[in-house]
Amino acid sequence: MCMSPVWTHPQVAVALVDTIEHLSGTHAGYRRAHARGVCYDAEFTPSGEASRLTTASHLQSAPVRATVRFSHTGTDPRRHDGERAARGFATRFHLPDGSNTDVIAVNLDRFVSSTPESFLGLLQAAERDPDTGQPDPAKIQAYVGLHPEAGTALAAAVGISVPVSYATTEYWAIHAFIWRDADGGSHPVKYRWEPDFGAEHADPTEAASWSPEHLTEELAERLAEGPVSFTLKVQLGEEGDPTDDPTQVWPADRKEITAGRLTITAEAEDQQHWAAQSFDPNLLTPGIEASDDPVLAARSAVYAVSYDRRAHER
Numbered sequence: 001m002c003m004s005p006v007w008t009h010p011q012v013a014v015a016l017v018d019t020i021e022h023l024s025g026t027h028a029g030y031r032r033a034h035a036r037g038v039c040y041d042a043e044f045t046p047s048g049e050a051s052r053l054t055t056a057s058h059l060q061s062a063p064v065r066a067t068v069r070f071s072h073t074g075t076d077p078r079r080h081d082g083e084r085a086a087r088g089f090a091t092r093f094h095l096p097d098g099s100n101t102d103v104i105a106v107n108l109d110r111f112v113s114s115t116p117e118s119f120l121g122l123l124q125a126a127e128r129d130p131d132t133g134q135p136d137p138a139k140i141q142a143y144v145g146l147h148p149e150a151g152t153a154l155a156a157a158v159g160i161s162v163p164v165s166y167a168t169t170e171y172w173a174i175h176a177f178i179w180r181d182a183d184g185g186s187h188p189v190k191y192r193w194e195p196d197f198g199a200e201h202a203d204p205t206e207a208a209s210w211s212p213e214h215l216t217e218e219l220a221e222r223l224a225e226g227p228v229s230f231t232l233k234v235q236l237g238e239e240g241d242p243t244d245d246p247t248q249v250w251p252a253d254r255k256e257i258t259a260g261r262l263t264i265t266a267e268a269e270d271q272q273h274w275a276a277q278s279f280d281p282n283l284l285t286p287g288i289e290a291s292d293d294p295v296l297a298a299r300s301a302v303y304a305v306s307y308d309r310r311a312h313e314r
Contacts, residue, residue: 004265012116013301017309019123022174024075028313031305034088036079037071038216038268039274040223046260050234051118053180053187056287058093058101059259065094068264069279070148070166073106081214082207089171089193091262101285102227103232104299105171106191111246112153116298122150127279149247161201167264168200169227170226175281176243176291188237188291190250193230193262232259243291278307 015027020032027035044066050059058064071088079085089105113119125143126135144151163169173191180186211217222228236255242248268274282290282300290296 009116009298010301010305012120013018013298013305016116016120016298016302017124017188017305019120020075022129023267025132026309026313027075027077029310030075030077031310033075034071034073035075036077036213037069037088037090037275038219038267039271040067040068040070040219042068042091042262042264042312043263044091044260044262047258048072049257050179051257053181053189053236054287055182056101056179057095057097059287062096064096066262067092067173067268067274068262069070069274070215072215078212080210080212081216082162082202082204082210084158085201086157086160086164087163087166087169087171087215089166092279092283093285095285099285100283101288102279102281102283103173104281105173105191105281107169107171108153108156109172109174109192110153110249111174111295112150112157112247113147113295114149115294116302118147118150119295121147138193146308149174149245153247162204162207163215164200164202164218165197165222166215167222168197170194170199173281174246175293175296176237176241176246177284178243178289178291179288180287186289188241188243190235190237190257192233192235193228193234196229196231196261197282220267223264230262230264232262233257234259242264244293246293250292261280276311278303 017032045063046059046061048061069090073086073088086106086108091103093101113122122143127138128134129136152288171193176188176190178186179189234257235250237250241250280300280303
């Protein structure tokens with residue numbers, strides 16, 4: 001198992017979790033974000049296309065077991081599935097040597113801030129007005145004025161579509177990573193999951209009539225009919241493509257390879273066990289390294305603060 005270098009600003013991680021709790025409240029025993037989620041058994045079959053670019057064991061030739069968690073990004077586990085909100089898709093690959101490595105993705109292709117500190121500023125700007133109960137648009141506009149790189153991602157987040165199913169949604173890992181090949185060569189990459197059922201979005205009026213946990217119920221019905229699968233697409237960065245700013249996407253003409261196919265078969269039996277786990281994009285394996293993205297580097301510390309708090313709640 002490989003982890004990225006330790007982030008040296010733990011006070012910002014604490015401030016981020018404090019601010020999320022202040023804005024959205026706390027729900028004992030639940031994650032501070034992606035509070036409601038369900039885990040599933042899966043198998044990942046590599047295509048072999050990645051093997052010349054990385055020594056990572058799950059990207060060579062042999063299939064590996066995996067565990068997937070689909071989630072609503074809300075902090076309230078009772079939040080309705082018909083609402084506009086990002087969705088999470090975390091995958092833990094169980095490697096032949098007994099270790100694990102994670103890929104964490106959402107159905108947005110970029111993040112809303114380029115640094116942990118600017119993300120904290122965005123959360124603070126999102127403080128609800130006591131009269132309206134909503135964030136003050138002027139404060140958000142002022143934030144974007146200071147951080148124009150965030151504008152596109154914020155617009156995408158506000159206008160995000162509600163998926164018909166967790167199985168008909170495209171997911172991006174947002175951050176760049178560095179693949180290391182057998183000769184020591186480095187290759188910047190970005191991941192996305194392409195649904196084999198195709199992308200399909202719901203009509204907002206129809207989604208409003210759903211049951212609160214409709215997407216989980218829909219996926220259970222779909223899995224009863226057969227497996228759900230995704231293709232792992234990997235975009236190869238070129239010189240000049242930023243690896244340190246998750247608000248930026250790489251040009252669409254960059255080469256993309258198919259690294260493998262993930263087949264989801266059934267709901268995992270021990271949901272209580274998985275509810276207590278943390279998925280972390282910095283849980284890496286030899287052949288994959290963290291990039292110089294400061295938001296990526298901060299995520300382990302933020303998750304650790306969240307995990308510690310929920311683990312000690314009753």
